[in-house]
Amino acid sequence: MSDIIQLLPDSVANQIAAGEVIQRPASVIKELVENAIDAGATSINVLVVDAGRTSIQVIDNGKGMSETDARLSFERHATSKIRKADDLFSLHTMGFRGEALASIAAVAQIELKTRMASDDLGTHLSISGSRFTNQEPCSCPVGSNFLVENLFFNVPARRKFLKSNTTELNNIINAFERIVLVYPHIAFTLYSNGTELFNLRSCNYRQRIVEVFGKRLNQDLLSIDVDTSLCHIHGFVGKPESARKKTPQQYFFVNERYMKHPYFHKAVITAFDRLIPQGEQIPYFLYFEVPPTNIDVNIHPTKTEIKFENEQAIWQILLAAVKEAVGRFNDIPSIDFATEGKPDIPVFAPHSGTKAPKVE
Structure with a gap:
């Protein structure tokens, strides 16, 4: 044969x-x-x-x-x-x-x-x-x-x-x-x-976002910057009043690489629970910096699906950071931060505060 x-x-x-x-x-x-x-x-x-x-x-x-x-x-x-x-x-x-x-x-x-x-x-x-x-x-x-x-x-x-x-x-x-x-x-x-x-032109992150999507977006952006032992997260989320039914600009990046991450998206949306109408979305531009050894970018040909170590802990950090940003700009009238204080940013406390959902 x-x-x-x-x-x-x-x-x-x-x-x-x-x-x-x-x-x-x-x-x-x-x-x-x-x-x-x-x-x-x-x-x-x-x-x-x-x-x-x-x-x-x-x-x-x-x-x-x-x-x-x-x-x-x-x-x-x-x-x-x-x-x-x-x-x-x-x-x-x-x-x-x-x-x-x-x-x-x-x-x-x-x-x-x-x-x-x-x-x-x-x-x-x-x-x-x-x-x-x-x-x-x-x-x-x-x-x-x-x-x-x-x-x-x-x-x-x-x-x-x-x-x-x-x-x-x-x-x-x-x-x-x-x-x-x-x-x-x-x-x-x-x-x-x-x-x-x-x-x-060469500029900073906020200026680049405004250059790409227009000056109107600038007034809706709240800054985020939190540094922990697991990750550094910085960038911007929209104010509650910027929510729209049509999907707005939503971007995650890790180590200067665009990524899709439905799990972290859920953390951002959870932070706006009861603050925006059901079915509406807010814009966000969030940049993660983590040690390269703590992520795997080689799981998909497009390199946009990325696996993190400690995803549940990072979920909590992201949730707290977004809540803190919204509260700091007094966009939650029902909460008095003078008496209740701003949310703590967890470093690694997977059992404290809001529990992160399991990674699917």
Whole structure:
């Protein structure tokens, strides 16, 4: 009986891997912008044409790449961010798997120009469907300039299932916002078909939120800043009167990484119990800082689902911090803090005060 199991060619394996990592134009922008951040960029420009169907360009002033690194960066599992498995629990970068560029190159046509400050000339690479078609020296600024064209040109089924330009552009804006909100010290621009959508200067967290979502939101934000032995939580929650039936802006970040966390969301909502009408939501922008060894970011391809140690204790800390912020600004008229005092912020007391629900 003949053997039937075969190793897939790299080009096919990369296309399959790209299905998880690169789902739409917004995925490309997320990966390229995160790479620019990891390269130390202080200015990042994003330009899209036809919501990314025709082209996506990301230009940064980071440290750039050498000729060898530029070519190697498009190989699967090639990364400068980790060296061994244990490094996954001490991450200080956005990327770490070494899959993004290989996945993009498998389903698009890419032009890369990059140069390091120590080099007189940069490198110009051309790739189409994982195949290198050109590599030559070039004159270019320090940093990297990625031009991604004809996304999914060789996977017609994937291209056919992209949504309308309006929907895909909204996805791009959502991905862009999740990044710029946690890096206010970096200047960003976003252009669509030559029209400027965002031009964000370097600023602080509150200024960045207002720049992105408008000045009206500024008057509704209450600041939070609590530091314990388990975590540091800072950011902003909306006043009770800012509650709306339509889901407002709600963002969690941990160690400068956007995350989805329904469990912590419940803590915020619990803090507003009986203060806002049922079915309404308040905006929040909350930033967690924890030791990298106390979280696992490698449980989902998008890296947005993150597992914490001591989640129940952090739930209590978050609940108390939000309650304290609302009370401090006298937005709870039924409570007299002069006599009752403000809520204590627990350091590690899982059995005191409001009990945190079990982690599902």
